[in-house]
Amino acid sequence: MPKAIVVISANKSVADNIADISSKFASVKALHITRLDYLKAYEARVSSEDLIVLDASGGLSPRELNDGLIWAQTQRKVFGAAVLRIEPKVTTPKPIQVLSEGVDAAYSIDALQHSNWPNELIGWLYRRFHSVNRRMGDSEDVLRFMGGRATSVLIGELFGSSEFDAKNGMQEAQTDSVALRKDVITDIQFNWGYAERILYELPPLLWVCVSEALASTGRCEFEGLGKFERSYATGELSILFAPDMSFANVMVPDLSFSVVGLLQKTADAINISFPHLPVTLYELLANSNVEKRASSTLLANLLTQIARVTVNTSNYQSNQRIPEFGEFADATQAWIGLFGRVAAFAGYYVTLAAASRSLRENTELSIPMIGTFSRDGIEVAFKPTPELLEFIDANPLERSVSG
C-alpha cells in the first residue's frame, strides 16, 4: 500500500527536499500542499502509514499555520498519521524541539541539510511493516528457504566465534558451561562476517526458485524483482519479464506483505528490522558514492542494529548453554531462528537492491545459469541462458498457469 507524505509548505525547497527522498521509494508519494483549502481533498487518503510535514519555517501566515496544525492533528487522531513540524532556523539547532500537543516531532529547517535527515524521515514512514492482504506468493517460499539458510549460517558462525573458559581441557569441558559470548550477535565484527556470507549464500536460493517456478507453474513473481512467465507465443520458448518498479527504477521496494501463515513471533521479529531496513536500502540505492562492498557493510550495520533489539526482546541469556542451542530444533521459536529469519528478510531486499544498483551502474547484470538483465534507458530486459530454457522446456507444467 503506498504511503503518502503530505507536505504543507510555502517553501519550495522544503517540498523538493522531501520529494527527492520519496522518489527513492516505490511506495511513497510526496504531496506538496501550498493552499490549505486543498487539504480536504486528501483527508480520505491519509492512513496510519502516512506522514504530514507542516512547515512552520516561514511563508505561511499564522492563520494558515493554525488551520494546518488543526487539520494535521485531526488526521493524526483519526487515522494515526504521524505529524512532523519544521521550525524556523535557530542559532543553536536541536534536532527535536519541545513539542506542542498533536505533533510527533519537530525539526529545525537546518536539519533538512543534515545527512541524517532522510533517515529521520524514513523512520517515521516505516515504524512497522504494513500488513496488507497481498500474499508474497513466490517471495514467501524464497524467504522461507532463505530463513532456513540464514539460520544455518548463523549457527555455523556462532560455533566458529564462541569462546570457552574451561580451565582443564576436554573432560572438564563436557561438564562446564560453555557460553556464547555475551554480545556476540551484536558485535559488528561478527556481523561483518555474517553479512558477507548472507549476501553470498542467499541469492542462489532466489535464482533457483525462479527456474523452479518457471518449470513447475510457468510463471512467478518476486517482490522487488518482478514477474517472469514462460511463453510459446512465437512458437519457441521464451521468458517474458516485467520488472518490479523498484528494480527497474533503483528504488526501495514496497515492503508491505501479508502476515498470513507467519507465526506472531516471526512477524514481530521482522518488525524489528523497521525502520533500519528501509534506511539501509535507501543508503544503498540513493548514495552514489558508496563503495562496492557497501552492501555487506550496510547489511552488517543493519544486522547489528537488529540484533540489539532481538537480544533485548527475546529473553536472550548472556550465558546461553548448550542445551538451549538444541532448542533451535523448533526454528520458528528460538532466538537464533528469529534472528536468522530477520537476517534473511533483510538479506533478500539488500540482495535485490544491490542487484538493481549494479544494473544501473553497469547496464548489464549476469546471473549464472539463469540469464542477463540489461538496461536500456528506463527499460529493463531479461535474456535467459540456453541452460535455463532447456531446463524449463524439459519439464512440462505441473499445473496450469491459472491453477
Add this chain to the structure above:
Amino acid sequence: MSDPIQSTILVMSDLHFGADFLLEAEIDPLQVPFWLKYTAPKVRRFFEDRCKAHDMAIVLNLPKYLKKVLRQLKREEFARSKFDLLVLLGDLATYANGGSYSFLGQYLSQAKYQYASEKSISGLKDIYNGELIAIPGNHDKLLRTNLDLFHSKFSPRTTNGAQPQPHKSFFISRIVGSQEFLFVLLEASKYASVDGKLDFSALSHLASGEVTKDLRDEVTAKFSEIRNGHSVDNAQVKDFGLAWKIILVHYAVDDRMVLGPAPQPQGLVLSHRCNGLDSLIKDLAPSLNLVLHGHLHCPRIYNHHGVPVISTTTTTQKDGVNGFFVMKLLTSGDIVIDHHRWNVNGFMKDETAELSVRIARTPAKDSRQSKTVSKQAAGQ
C-alpha cells in the same frame, strides 16, 4: 557404427542430507555438543569443514535437472524415460539420524516431498525406475558403533536391503537393460567403541576406513564362488566373463590420484584413507571392470592397476564441489560416462574432458589385464 544406449545408471554420492529440507545445518546443534570445538583441533576442523548438510537450492533443482538429462538421453536414442538404476555411494546423511533418512527416503521415493503444510518440492520418484543400490559412508555411522540406524531407517528402501553389515561385503547381481552386472558392496568403515562418545579415539574412526584381513578374505572367496557359477548373497551371474563387475565402496582407492600428490587439507584435518583397499583392488584387478567410490568430495576418473576407478564428488552438499555421473551402457557392452556439475544456480554438463570417458568392457580372465579409459568425449 551406431552403438545405441541400452540402459543408464545414475551415480551419486555424499548427499549429506540434514534433518529436514529447511534444516541445512552447518553444525547440527542436536548432535554436536558445544564443547566439541575445544577438543582436538583436527576433530573440530573436521566438523566445521566436512559436516555441512545439504544445499536446499541443489535439492530443489536436482529432480528437474535430471529430467533435462533424461530428455537429452532420449535425443541420443535411449528408449526409456527413466534411469534404470540409481547408485548411492555413502554419506547419505551428514549426521546419522532418523530425520535425515526419513527426509532422504521420501525425497528418493516420492514425486513430491512435503516440507511444510501445503508446501512441497519435487522428489526423484519419476527419475529412476525404483532400483536403488546404496552403501553407507563414514557419516552414516558417525560416532556410532554399528549401522543399525542406517539399516533400519534407510536400507529398506534399497534393492540391497540391510546390507552390507559393518566390515562385511555384499554381492548383488542385476540385469540392467540386457547387460548382466555384478555389484560388490564393500563396507570398510571404522566404528566408535562407544555410541555417541567423542573422544580422542575419534581421530581414528571419524573419516578413515580399513579393509581388514577378514573382509579381504571374504571378498576373495565370494569372487571365487561367483566365478564358479555359484550363488553368493543376492548374486549369481550367468557369464562371469562378460558381466560388468563393479565394486561400490565409499572410501577412495587412491587418495593421491584423486587429490594430487601434495598433502591435502582433508588429510591434514583427519585421515581419510582406507588401508588395504588399494591392495584389494590390485589383487582383484583381473576380475574387475570398474570401481565406484565417493568420500573425497572430488570428481575424478583414474586407473588403479588397470581398473578404471570413478571418484564421485558430493551431489547435494552445501559448499561442496557438487555433481554426479551418468553411466550410459551401450549395446556393444561399453560404458560411456558423463559428469554433470553444479554451477552456482543450476546443474550443467561438465565439459572437462577427463570426466567424460568411454570404458571398454573387457572380458575377465584369470590373468591380470589392463582396461582402457579413453579420454574421448561422450560421443558413442
